[in-house]
Each structure stands twice: as structure tokens, then as C-alpha cells.
């Protein structure tokens with residue numbers, strides 16, 4: 556007799572619910588400032604496998620200011636109103652009413668699926684200058700006020716929180732924070748298994764992420780950090796007490812990672828990586844999407860960093876990176892890709 560599972564990833568990783576939103580598969584695309592814009596999300600969506608996509612973090616004060624000036628909305632919201640759902644928009648600030656106001660606009664006008672609040676960003680401009688992002692991990696009471704007010708303003712749209720383990724190794728407080736997050740009405744918690752002081756050093760501590768789970772009574776726990784292969788995604792579900800996982804950096808290098816991970820979770824063979832020729836074509840498609848959105852001039856400059864990500868880890872990446880870092884026109888981009896993008900190694904003739 557076969558058991559029927561109504562999810563696409565099998566019993567190891569059943570769908571999760573973020574409030575009224577079913578996230579299936581429970582593999583989420585992480586917010587990445589400067590990267591997870593509309594064209595990138597289109598590429599991820601094309602492969603599938605990500606149960607929820609996210610924008611880059613949007614500054615709530617900046618949003619309100621632009622609104623008051625009757626200016627166009629921030630670049631970071633491009634595409635959000637029209638693109639397919641589900642989609643989470645991440646916001647950051649430290650002022651509860653400002654965050655609540657922007658959250659409400661995103662929920663009602665933009666009809667986003669989830670409003671996510673950033674409590675993890677370790678960058679000085681956000682922490683020291685604006686007392687936001689991971690700085691707030693040292694202010695659980697303030698975090699509680701923020702979440703409560705944003706939840707009230709956005710209802711019934713779910714509100715989620717993304718944190719790190721704490722501000723520093725000697726100030727790890729993720730289990731306390733998790734209880735504040737749940738108690739204030741958030742619908743899910745994502746934890747990047749490093750502290751703010753770690754930045755990206757060392758390895759993400761999945762044991763510590765797992766240790767948070769018993770403290771959450773209702774809401775799903777999403778683990779994040781260093782997942783860069785389908786095998787690691789499977790092991791995260793097998794070895795750690797998480798309901799979902801989130802992938803950031805590796806998806807810039809392999810936007811098909813969500814789809815391949817979903818296959819692995821279903822117990823299917825992991826599909827072969829696209830050939831380098833297919834990867835080159837994908838990168839060119841991405842380039843066209845970026846130029847459609849940002850114009851050729853800005854788009855070409857913006858594409859440099861994505862192109863480096865596509866090539867990373869492939870034979871010849873260094874040469875490609877050196878040349879693509881300087882391109883300014885469409886012609887130059889095409890030429891550099893033609894000449895330097897990594898190719899399949901030809902077997903040497905005997």
C-alpha cells in the first residue's frame with residue numbers, strides 16, 4: 556500500500572504554515588540586500604522548489620519619506636506589486652509605528668504574502684547608526700513592541716521575524732528572543748546560526764538553531780546558514796529540529812538549488828547540475844531581465860556581481876571575474892562572456 560502525502564517534499568519535510576500561508580516545500584529563498592531583486596526572483600521562480608521567496612530588506616523610514624515626497628517607491632519594491640505569490644517583503648527599522656505603517660501598506664496595497672522583519676543585519680550602518688537589525692537582539696522588549704504593532708497593523712497578513720543567535724558569542728539569547736517573537740504574535744521565526752559579531756565567519760551552528768525548537772509552541776522554526784547542496788538540505792531536516800530551511804548565498808551560484816533540494820527531500824535522485832553551456836545561457840537570460848528592469852547601463856554594472864556568482868567555483872572563474880568586473884556596455888558583457896565564461900573541459904585528444 557502506498558501512503559499518500561499531500562505535500563511535494565515527502566514526510567521528511569512536510570509543508571509548513573506561516574499563518575494562513577502554506578509553504579510547500581518548506582525551503583525558503585533568503586532576503587539578500589543588493590541581490591534578491593525582481594529579476595533574481597524570476598530566475599528562482601523559473602526553477603521552482605522555493606516555497607517562499609523574499610525581497611531585499613527595505614528601510615521603513617525610507618519608504619515613509621518617499622511616500623511623503625510623493626516620490627516613486629524604493630527600487631527594492633520593484634516588481635513586488637505584480638509578481639506571482641507567495642512573496643515576503645522584508646522591512647527594517649527600530650521604530651514600531653513606522654514599521655507598522657509600512658507593514659500595513661505592504662499588506663493591504665501590495666498584498667504581499669508575508670511581512671518579514673529584519674533582526675539579523677550586522678552591518679554598522681544598520682546596527683550602530685540606526686539601532687536596527689541585529690542591534691535589536693539586545694533589546695527584546697523593543698522587539699516585542701515592534702512585532703506586536705506590526706502584527707496588529709498587517710492582520711490577517713502574517714508577520715515573521717529573522718534573527719541571528721545573538722549579538723555576540725558571549726551574548727547568545729536566541730531562545731529568549733524566540734519566546735518574545737512567538738509571544739508577540741509572529742507567525743514564523745527564521746534563525747541564521749551565527750551571531751552578529753561573527754558576520755559570516757566560522758560555521759553556522761545548527762545545534763543552537765535546533766535548541767530553540769522546544770521553546771516554540773505554535774510557530775514554525777526555519778533554520779538558515781551554509782546550506783549549499785541538496786544533500787546538506789536533506790541532512791538539515793534529518794539531523795536538526797527545524798520545520799523549514801532558508802538558503803541565501805548558494806542560490807546566487809546555483810539558483811536551481813531549491814528545486815534540486817526539493818527533489819532530494821522527496822527521495823528522488825538529485826538531478827544533474829546544468830551544463831556550463833546551460834549555465835551560460837541562464838546567466839544571459841538573467842542579464843536580459845536585469846537590463847529590462849534597470850536599463851542597459853545600470854543593468855550591466857549590476858550584472859557584474861551576479862556574473863561572478865554564476866562563475867564561482869567553475870574552472871576559469873578567476874579570469875572571467877577579472878574581466879567581467881570592468882564591463883560597462885552590452886557589447887563588452889557579451890564579449891567577456893563569450894571569451895571567458897567557464898566552459899566544459901574538453902577531453903584532450905589522444
Ligand SMILES: Cc1cc2nc3c(=O)[nH]c(=O)nc-3n(C[C@H](O)[C@H](O)[C@H](O)COP(=O)(O)O)c2cc1C
Nearest residue numbers: 585586587588611612717747780781782802803804
Ligand atoms: C549579500 C548578502 C546580503 C544579505 N542581505 C540580507 C537582508 O537584506 N536581510 C536579511 O535578513 N539577511 C540578509 N543576508 C543574510 C542572509 O539572508 C542569510 O541569513 C545568510 O547569508 C546565511 O545564509 P547562507 O549561509 O545560506 O548564505 C544577506 C546575506 C548576504 C550574503
